Amino acid sequence: MPELPEVETIKRGLQKQIVGKTIEKIVIKKPNLIKQSQASFRRELVGATFSNIDRIGKLLIFTVTRSRTDADLTWINTDSIQSKIKNSRLKHSNFNQNSKFKLQNSQLYLLIHLKMTGQLVYCDEENFVAGGHANSKKEEEEFLRGKKQEFCKPGRFTHIIFQLKDQHRGKASVLSKLFFNDLRQFGALRVVNQEELREIKNKYGIEPGRPNFTLANFKKALQNRKTTIKALLLNQSIISGLGNIYVDESLFASKIHPQRKANTLTANEQKRLFNAIKRIIKLAIENNGTTFSDFVDSKGERGNFKQKLKVYGRKGQPCLRCCKKQKTNCPYLIQKIKVAGRGTYFCPRCQKI
Ligand SMILES: [Zn+2]
Numbered sequence: 001m002p003e004l005p006e007v008e009t010i011k012r013g014l015q016k017q018i019v020g021k022t023i024e025k026i027v028i029k030k031p032n033l034i035k036q037s038q039a040s041f042r043r044e045l046v047g048a049t050f051s052n053i054d055r056i057g058k059l060l061i062f063t064v065t066r067s068r069t070d071a072d073l074t075w076i077n078t079d080s081i082q083s084k085i086k087n088s089r090l091k092h093s094n095f096n097q098n099s100k101f102k103l104q105n106s107q108l109y110l111l112i113h114l115k116m117t118g119q120l121v122y123c124d125e126e127n128f129v130a131g132g133h134a135n136s137k138k139e140e141e142e143f144l145r146g147k148k149q150e151f152c153k154p155g156r157f158t159h160i161i162f163q164l165k166d167q168h169r170g171k172a173s174v175l176s177k178l179f180f181n182d183l184r185q186f187g188a189l190r191v192v193n194q195e196e197l198r199e200i201k202n203k204y205g206i207e208p209g210r211p212n213f214t215l216a217n218f219k220k221a222l223q224n225r226k227t228t229i230k231a232l233l234l235n236q237s238i239i240s241g242l243g244n245i246y247v248d249e250s251l252f253a254s255k256i257h258p259q260r261k262a263n264t265l266t267a268n269e270q271k272r273l274f275n276a277i278k279r280i281i282k283l284a285i286e287n288n289g290t291t292f293s294d295f296v297d298s299k300g301e302r303g304n305f306k307q308k309l310k311v312y313g314r315k316g317q318p319c320l321r322c323c324k325k326q327k328t329n330c331p332y333l334i335q336k337i338k339v340a341g342r343g344t345y346f347c348p349r350c351q352k353i
Contacts, residue, residue: 001114001116001133002114002133002243003244003245003284004057004058004209004240004242004246004281004284005246005284005305006132006289007055007057007059007060007114007131007241008055008285009131009289010129010132011054011055013131014053014120014178015052015053016129017122017124017127017129018050018053018164019050019051019052019053020050020051020166021049021050021165022047022048022049022050022164022165023046023047023048023049023165024164025163026041026046026160028159028160029158029161030182033159033160033180033185033187034189035188036191044064044108045064045108045110045191048065049064049065050062050064051063051065056201056204056207056240057207057236057240057241058113058114058236058243059111059112059113059200059204060111060112060113060114061197062110062111062112063109064107064109064191066108107194108191108192108193109192109193109196109197110189111188111190111191111192111197111200112187113187114133115182115184115186115187115188116133116184117182117183117184118186118187119131119132119133119157119180120132120178120180120181121178123152123177123179124175124176125176128152133181155179155181157181157182157183158180159180159181159182159185160179160189161178162177162178163175163176164176164177203236203237204237204240205236205238205239205240206218206239207239207240208239208282209278209285215271215274218270219267219270219274221238221239222263222270223263224263225262225263226262226263227262228259228260228261228262228339229257229258229259229260229262229265229273230247230251230258230339230340230342230344231340232262233250233251233277234247234340239277241281242277242281244312244342244344245309246277246280246281246284248346249276249280249310249312250273250276250277251276252310252311252346252347252351253272253276253279253280253310254269254272254273254275254276255272255351256273257346257351257353258339258344258346259337260353284308288305311334311345311346311347312345315336316333317334318330318333318334319332319333319334319350322350332347332348332350333347334347335347335348
């Protein structure tokens, strides 16, 4: 499942490609992924231009701006004019180019959650960006062998296609496409306004890499929580952006057993864990994440953090900390158990309960 670093990487990759492009057409093959009516989804997006991409936790936030049309003019006015509008005939008067009214582009937000197996693939004649759920090894090899055009066609799991128009290339418009692929179809897309976006953002907890991720706030988040530390770190309303991989890595780095009750961590352990989360997320972002492939401009850049994983996916292998000196026949092996419903890797020797 893509976690914060993976979503951040796809955000950065797409930012360079789709900002400034206008949605010309949307093909919806699986309406169940759209969490609103298809008609309103299309109405709000077709003709709108991507003006920014942001992210909170694992949620991608695409700002779309609709330049003025007769159908959806919005206005900003000085207070005095606004009050006039409320109660005067101005409200009904015809639009006058010379009036004091200023036009404002309307702005909405396309939210995309990749959930378990969602994937975004962008393609045009020169560029290719893919992120989210990992491709199969075979697909990756094909890509690296130069068959990237194969990725630019809708595949079996392509459920939504955004056809984009480039307005900023100084030449005839170049058609480009953004595919939403999703093997298991848990992903979600919807368009919200600013107020709805604010409400959604308020539901997220403190997030590594943001100013609200301070030691004091982290300690507060752990206070009085009797749940396991693993469950707490996975809870997006408390700590935003972490998933299974980075939680296991952070707990290993700070020598904390995943089943420890959150409120029993000592001040020292809290500090170690806080620093580990910050460091690991930063490092994972610098390495383009773990779980996904990211191919930009056919350079073949990909998620490199996999090689840096110390505990995740290492069941039965020697603990890299306890077996530092004893490289052969080391008895301290990584175990896999279930915590908070998730496969959890830890070392029973250096992460004692
Ligand atoms: Zn160990």
